[in-house]
Amino acid sequence: MATAAVIAASEVLELTEPLPLDCGQQLEGVRIAYEAYGTLSPARDNVVLIQHATTGDQHVASPHPKTGKPGWWDRMVGPGKPIDTDRFFVLCANVLGSCMGSTGPGSLAPDGKPYAMRFPVITIRDMVRAQVALLDTLGIDKLYCVVGGSMGGMQSLSLAANWPHLPERIMVIAATATMPAQNIAFQEVGRQAITADPNWQQGAYYGTGKAPDAGLAVARMAAHITYLSEASLTEKFGRRLQDRASKTFGFDADFQVESYLRHQGASFTNRFDANSYLYITRAMSYFDLAEEHGGLLADAFRASDARFCVISFDTDWLYPTELSRKLVHALNASGAQVSFVELSAPFGHDSFLLEVPALDRVIAGFLSR
Structure with missing residues (x-):
């Protein structure tokens, strides 16, 4: 991949190898839509991977092509912003199973007809597996940081647990390691x-x-x-x-x-x-990192040398601070380097998408260390 400046470049990449899935099936010709911002360093060591939430997309800092609205994290990503594209090469990929360019149920199957319900049931780990295949194709074998909020945080945790060699830093915002019953x-x-x-x-x-x-x-x-x-x-x-x-x-x-x-x-x-x-949403319901690693959450992170930052919000009742504390305890038990902060914000779970200056400071500080 060229190291020239790439500002809000939208691409769709087709994997050359079949993608194996947790359900036992595999997908042929998987397409992954992604956007890139900033300049990839000659050493390819300045990559920040952003993983989006449930109904998000790759348009993290550029206008949405259907709605025309600014990117969903435009306030956070860009020159001089907390995730500074003058310093970092930022990637955000539309997840497997979605509908903004990556392969999903609305995509054409090998027989030329939409998959619809023939599309195999996927997991959070499958979504990350597709992202890792994207990184491999782009020649990126190290991530300076992975950042995810909500379902994006689940992806970040899955990446840390299952591909521990990739990330140097993991930032998990308003997320959980195990989807609760409610x-x-x-x-x-x-x-x-x-x-x-x-x-x-x-x-x-x-x-x-x-x-x-x-x-x-x-x-x-x-x-x-x-x-x-x-x-x-x-x-x-x-x-x-x-x-x-x-x-x-x-x-x-x-x-x-x-x-x-x-x-x-x-x-x-x-x-x-x-x-x-x-x-x-089915992939999210299935998400349980402890179950994936023998029933003990700490075991999911024992192979990781990454530094973790876990962030919760005091008004988030969907993924309350209690769940973040459980994650932090597991990370401590695994021997990981972890920092944790509960931020005060009036907006509930959506606080990570809205104007919370304290979040800006935490993200910028974690990336600058």
Whole structure:
């Protein structure tokens, strides 16, 4: 790969070898969409890999091609920003199973038809396995740092546990090493909303002109509630009515918070694929690093020499600080170098995506050491 400056370069790479999966199957011709920012050093030792959350994508610091909105972490990645592209070569790949260019259920199978539900069930480790194949193809055998929030943090932990030779630093933000039962339950509600939509058509809706948008919107609404805090919802909406002086005594969106959720659900269907949502949330539900390593979480990290930074938020009830502390205890037990901080922010789980200056300082400080 050339070492010239690469600013927001969008690429799609096709793997030349089949990708083995945890389910026992393998995928041929896997395509991985990614973006690169900054300049790769001659020694190839300045790579920062960013791993995105559930419904995120590779457009970490460039406008989204469907919505036109700024990149999902534009405030964090760029020249002079905490993840400084004047210093680092930053990569972000769309995960396996998604719908923004990487191979997923909406992609064409070898028979020329969309995979749909023929796509094999994947895991977080499979997503990382695809990213490692990307790195191998690009000739990158060392990562200065891996950074991930939410599902991205799960990927970061999986990389540290299963490819310990790659990362020098691991930053895990608002994430967990084992998906708890409550979160599995929320994800199942979303999947059931999608599959109950008549337009889902057993997943074979591609090319029919009908997609399970109603089900996907409800799934997004349910998930979005978990990303926020009660305090932020109360401050932003409270019990205020939406464009009316009194209640309608019907089932329209009387309250502002109802209108907001409906808008979030509807807009989500314009940029995401319902089947991808099924597969990605199933991968998250399966995630259990302790189970993968004989039942003891500390054993997952014994081969790693990386330095870890674990960050939680005090209003995050989806992945509360308690889960981060359990991870830190396991890392300590494994002998890893680990720092931990709980940050105060009013936004709930989504705090890692929003204006939290303390997070900027922690990230910049960890990368500068």
